[in-house]
Amino acid sequence: xxxxxxxxxxxxxxxxxxxxxxxxxxxxxxxxxxxxxxxxxxxxxxxxxxxxxxxxxxxxxxxxxxxxxxxxxxxxxxxxxxxxxxxxxxxxxxxxxxxxxxxxxxxxxxxxxxxxxxxxxxxxxxxxxxxxxxxxxxxxxxxxxxxxxxxxxxxxxxxxxxxxxxxxxxxxxxxxxxxxxxxxxxxxxxxxxxxxxxxxxxxxxxxxxxxxxxxxxxxxxxxxxxxxxxxxxxxxxxxxxxxxxxxxxxxxxxxxxxxxxxxxxxxxxxxxxxxxxxxxxxxxxxxxxxxxxxxxxxxxxxxxxxxxxxxxxxxxxxxxxxxxxxxxxxxxxxx
Amino acid sequence: xxxxxxxxxxxxxxxxxxxxxxxxxxxxxxxxxxxxxxxxxxxxxxxxxxxxxxxxxxxxxxxxxxxxxxxxxxxxxxxxxxxxxxxxxxxxxxxxxxxxxxxxxxxxxxxxxxxxxxxxxxxxxxxxxxxxxxxxxxxxxxxxxxxxxxxxxxxxxxxxxxxxxxxxxxxxxxxxxxxxxxxxxxxxxxxxxxxxxxxxxxxxxxxxxxxxxxxxxxxxxxxxxxxxxxxxxxxxxxxxxxxxxxxxxxxxxxxxxxxxxxxxxxxxxxxxxxxxxxxxxxxxxxxxxxxxxxxxxxxxxxxxxxxxxxxxxxxxxxxxxxxxxxxxxxxxx
Numbered sequence: 001x002x003x004x005x006x007x008x009x010x011x012x013x014x015x016x017x018x019x020x021x022x023x024x025x026x027x028x029x030x031x032x033x034x035x036x037x038x039x040x041x042x043x044x045x046x047x048x049x050x051x052x053x054x055x056x057x058x059x060x061x062x063x064x065x066x067x068x069x070x071x072x073x074x075x076x077x078x079x080x081x082x083x084x085x086x087x088x089x090x091x092x093x094x095x096x097x098x099x100x101x102x103x104x105x106x107x108x109x110x111x112x113x114x115x116x117x118x119x120x121x122x123x124x125x126x127x128x129x130x131x132x133x134x135x136x137x138x139x140x141x142x143x144x145x146x147x148x149x150x151x152x153x154x155x156x157x158x159x160x161x162x163x164x165x166x167x168x169x170x171x172x173x174x175x176x177x178x179x180x181x182x183x184x185x186x187x188x189x190x191x192x193x194x195x196x197x198x199x200x201x202x203x204x205x206x207x208x209x210x211x212x213x214x215x216x217x218x219x220x221x222x223x224x225x226x227x228x229x230x231x232x233x234x235x236x237x238x239x240x241x242x243x244x245x246x247x248x249x250x251x252x253x254x255x256x257x258x259x260x261x262x263x264x265x266x267x268x269x270x271x272x273x274x275x276x277x278x279x280x281x282x283x284x285x286x287x288x289x290x291x292x293x294x295x296x297x298x299x300x301x302x303x304x305x306x307x308x309x310x311x312x313x314x315x316x317x318x319x320x321x322x323x324x325x326x327x328x329x330x331x332x333x334x335x
Numbered sequence: 336x337x338x339x340x341x342x343x344x345x346x347x348x349x350x351x352x353x354x355x356x357x358x359x360x361x362x363x364x365x366x367x368x369x370x371x372x373x374x375x376x377x378x379x380x381x382x383x384x385x386x387x388x389x390x391x392x393x394x395x396x397x398x399x400x401x402x403x404x405x406x407x408x409x410x411x412x413x414x415x416x417x418x419x420x421x422x423x424x425x426x427x428x429x430x431x432x433x434x435x436x437x438x439x440x441x442x443x444x445x446x447x448x449x450x451x452x453x454x455x456x457x458x459x460x461x462x463x464x465x466x467x468x469x470x471x472x473x474x475x476x477x478x479x480x481x482x483x484x485x486x487x488x489x490x491x492x493x494x495x496x497x498x499x500x501x502x503x504x505x506x507x508x509x510x511x512x513x514x515x516x517x518x519x520x521x522x523x524x525x526x527x528x529x530x531x532x533x534x535x536x537x538x539x540x541x542x543x544x545x546x547x548x549x550x551x552x553x554x555x556x557x558x559x560x561x562x563x564x565x566x567x568x569x570x571x572x573x574x575x576x577x578x579x580x581x582x583x584x585x586x587x588x589x590x591x592x593x594x595x596x597x598x599x600x601x602x603x604x605x606x607x608x609x610x611x612x613x614x615x616x617x618x619x620x621x622x623x624x625x626x627x628x629x630x631x632x633x634x635x636x637x638x639x640x641x642x643x644x645x646x647x648x649x650x651x652x653x654x655x656x657x658x659x660x661x662x663x664x665x666x667x668x
Contacts, residue, residue, distance in 0.1 A: 074415065108448030117447040124414055125447060129438050135407015136439060142408055143415040146367075146393075153411075166434070169404025176399070332449035333483050335507035 019294045022285065025067055025223050027303045029059040029282050032083040034311045035092055039082065039099065039113075042315070043258045048099055050112055055083040057253035060281035061186050062087035064226025065154055065246070068234050074122045074140040074153035076133035078186075079114045080252070081126035084156050089121035092310060096318035103324040104317070110324075110332065122151075131157055131164030134183075138170040141181035145240070152180040152237045154230075160191035162200055162207060171243070175211040180237035182230070183208065183245045186220065188252045193266045208245030220250030221279040224288070251275040341494070341524030349382045349519040351493035352458075355500035356383070356420065358529070360390050363418060366504055369396040369405055370422025370458075378422060380460075380519050402431035406457065410440045410509075413455040418504060423459040425471045426513060429478065432457070440509040441484030454507045456500075461489075462515035462553055462603055463640050463651050472640035472647070474552075474603040477610045479511040480580040486510045486534060487580045491555035493523040495578055498532030505531070515553040515603075535582030539591075543573035546597040546661050549588055549614055550574060554601040554652060561657035570665050580610055588614060589621030596627040597664045601652050606634030628664050633657060 036056045042048040055062065062083035066075065069088070077084040085095060090106065098105025099113050106118050117125035124140055127133035137155030144151035161167055162185070174181050191199050205215045214236065216229045226248060233244035253276055255263055263272075289295050346354065360366045367390075368383065374397045377384030387395040398405045402423055409419035423429055429436070440453045461474035480487045486508055490496040496514065503510040540555055541562050550558035555576045562572035575591050577584055592598045598618050602610040611632035618630050636650040662668050 076411075106448070107446060107450070110448050111446040115446040117443075117451055119447075119450050124411070125443065125451065127439075129434055132434060132438060135404060135409075135435055136411035136414060138404075139408040139411020139413070139419075140415045141411075143412040143417045146412075147416055166403045166407055169399070169401035170407060172399055172401065173404055173408055332445045332447075334486075335444050335449075335452040335454075 019289070021067070022289050023295060023299065023303070025063050025227070026282070026285050026289070026300065027307065028063045028067070028087055029223065029285065030303055030307045031092065031310070032059045032062060032086050033282060034307050035082060035086060035095065038311050038315055040254070040258055042099070047319070049101060052113055052258040053080040053256065054254045054258065055080045055252060057275065057280075058186055058188060058220070058250045059083055060223035060226055061184065061220045061248045061250050064223040065156070065184050065230050067227055068230035069122070069152065069154060072122055072149070073151050074124050074137065074144070075156065076124050076137040076153070077116070077126035077156050078133070078158060079126065079128045080158065081114070081116065081156070085116045085118065085123055085126065088118075088123050090116065090118050090123065093314035093317040096314050097321050100318050100321070101323060102318055102321040104321040108324050108328065131161035131167045133157070134161070134164075134167045134170040138174050138179060138181050141174065141179040141243070142177065145179055150238055152182060152234055154182045154184055156184045156186060158191070159185055159187040159189070159196045159200065159204065161185070162204065163191070168207070171208060171211050171213060174243040175213050178240055178242040180240070181243045182233050182237060183243065185245065185247045186250050187247060188250050190252070190256070190266065192256045193260070195266065205245065205247050213243050213245050215245040215247065217247045218249070220248030221281045221284060223281055223285055251279070339526040339528050339530050341526045344525060344527055345522050346493045346525040347519065348493045348496055348514070348521045348523070349380065351497040351525050352382050352500060352514065353384070353386065354525070355497040357386060357389065359501055359504045360394060365416065365418045366420065367394040367396065367417065368420045368422060369398050369409065371398055371400055371424055373397060373422050379424065380516060382519060383422070402428050403435055406432040406435040407439065409455045410435055410443070410453055413453045413509070414443060414451050418454050420456045420458060420504060423457055426459045426461045426475050427470050427473050429457070429459055429475055436479065436485065436509065436511070437482050441482045444508070445484060452507045453509045456503045456510045456512055458512045458514065460516040461513045462517050463635065464647055465517060466642065466644060466647065468642040469639040474513070474635060476511065476513045476580060477604045477608070480610060480613070484509065486582065488512045488534065488578065489552040489580055490514070490578060491540070491552050491576050493521065493525050495532060495538065495576075497525055498530050499534070499578060501531045502534055506534070513552065518553050532578065534579045535584050537575050537577045537584035537587040539573065540576050541572065541574040543571035543595065545571045545595055545665055546599065547573045547575060547591040547595045548599050548601060548657065548661065550576060550601040551580065551610060552603060554603055557652055557654050557657055558601055560654035561661060564654065564658045565661055568662070568667065570661060570667065572661060577614070583614070583617065585617050585621060588618055592618045592622035593625040596625055598626070598630045599633060599657060599660055599664065600630060601633045601657060603635050603651060605637055606632055607637045609634050631660055631664060633660065
């Protein structure tokens with residue numbers, strides 16, 4: 001296994017030249033957070049049916065990973081996947097429409113929060129089986145290699161998926177056949193309501209390393225670090241050098257799902273406060289761009305205001321959109 | 336659909352499968368095979384022997400022993416422009432692929448609102464009496480037949496195997512294709528020219544007037560054997576083969592039942608909650624006023640398949656048992 005220190009990886013152009021890129025990433029993270037805050041609101045007001053798993057706090061992983069991908073690269077996502085879908089290019093109006101079960105949604109309302117798929121942006125679907133998309137992502141990478149398209153696949157999963165066997169079966173295949181797939185592990189510390197150290201033996205990275213897969217470990221609250229690491233492993237994958245395992249340490253600020261309010265039996269309020277106040281990915285990027293003198297606070301405030309407007313009109317669009325006709329229930333069972 | 340004549344050309348069941356794969360792989364470069372020992376070994380049953388010589392190891396791919404992994408990889412490959420044919424050596428091992436088939440392959444098209452498709456085939460086996468005991472002998476095709484989004488083929492002859500497999504490979508949906516491992520050496524007419532067989536079209540393996548025997552896969556041959564003996568005592572049995580358990584040709588089954596008024600359904604899956612139950616229900620609903628007796632079901636005995644030969648033989652419907660059941664139904668017991 002070769003380990004490239006992150007400091008040795010050139011960040012595309014660095015600072016000034018990339019101010020637009022950093023501001024774009026900033027806007028994407030703000031968009032995801034505002035989207036999720038609105039989901040929380042719609043859910044608690046009983047406007048949104050079903051389940052809602054929020055990724056507030058984990059925005060940097062979604063954005064850092066997807067910004068290193070081409071539009072036609074593939075991703076697979078998880079039950080906590082709104083951020084991945086948005087980061088890969090989904091629009092908020094059709095996302096909200098899907099979450100409300102409307103025909104204008106990405107899946108005509110048939111998938112819902114946990115199954116958003118958008119082939120136009122390479123999103124092969126969010127998956128509500130933990131580790132369930134490892135096969136799909138690895139198969140997409142196999143297909144890309146076979147068809148010679150230069151595409152890569154990024155497979156998002158939480159650390160809970162490290163307990164699932166199919167992940168290791170597909171990692172073995174990927175390394176054996178040098179498939180262009182990046183396994184992105186979002187370690188938000190909790191398998192639902194249980195700390196991962198109570199469920200996961202050994203070292204997390206060593207699991208991928210055992211297959212000879214190149215591994216990187218990054219601060220999942222630092223979008224720049226994730227982007228840099230992802231750029232590196234994506235380039236390797238495009239050069240047919242094989243898969244990579246990107247371990248991102250992150251944190252979900254909210255519960256496992258919206259209804260998980262009382263969390264003290266599995267984690268402390270102090271822990272939550274510490275992550276939110278000292279490691280927030282949005283604040284962190286803001287501090288950096290301001291500290292570098294790349295922009296001023298007014299620009300960032302404008303981004304927040306624009307995102308809020310976007311979210312508000314998207315929610316209105318989704319609320320106004322019609323439900324699918326009941327006759328659609330039998331459609332799309334078979335192609 | 337017109338049936339081309341074989342003009343005396345005969346293939347074994349295994350050769351028919353191989354020919355279907357070879358023809359489809361020549362026709363469509365997106366088609367490839369993956370599975371355990373499929374390349375040089377040509378599978379333990381030698382069904383795929385020689386394919387790697389023509390198509391190379393890039394298209395006939397030996398995999399690790401990872402049924403879930405290779406099935407999952409097939410789902411993703413199918414979603415992104417390829418047409419995999421994944422080989423699961425024994426039907427018992429489909430249990431290892433269940434999440435990939437049931438929660439992934441079967442649901443991708445629907446969950447995506449019709450945008451994504453999964454054109455893949457899983458070839459696997461069914462059938463007991465090979466003395467292979469409880470984990471290499473089951474007929475689990477009912478499991479997949481239960482799941483909306485999947486299609487299931489259960490061919491009974493070399494001719495049907497070839498035509499149905501070609502259709503399966505061209506289908507844009509996930510198809511599970513079950514081959515009775517005891518039939519691989521069975522010979523039958525297969526024309527040299529191109530043909531396919533539509534899914535959901537039952538076939539009359541024998542026509543008759545007194546009783547209908549609906550049978551699947553190798554049970555078709557059990558039914559035909561019973562029908563010949565029944566003929567000797569003056570009972571005319573019709574043998575109808577659905578060929579696919581989903582889509583199911585309900586109309587043909589019902590029409591035959593209306594004609595004969597008596598029906599036995601024979602399938603090698605477990606009788607309990609099985610294929611025979613579904614077909615019996617379809618016929619009871621559709622031909623109720625025409626039936627002279629309740630539809631009878633004959634499946635595998637509801638026990639894990641035992642190893643000891645006399646015990647194993649007692650678990651599978653036999654010609655004699657079908658004959659006796661038919662005689663009883665026809666009031667000749």
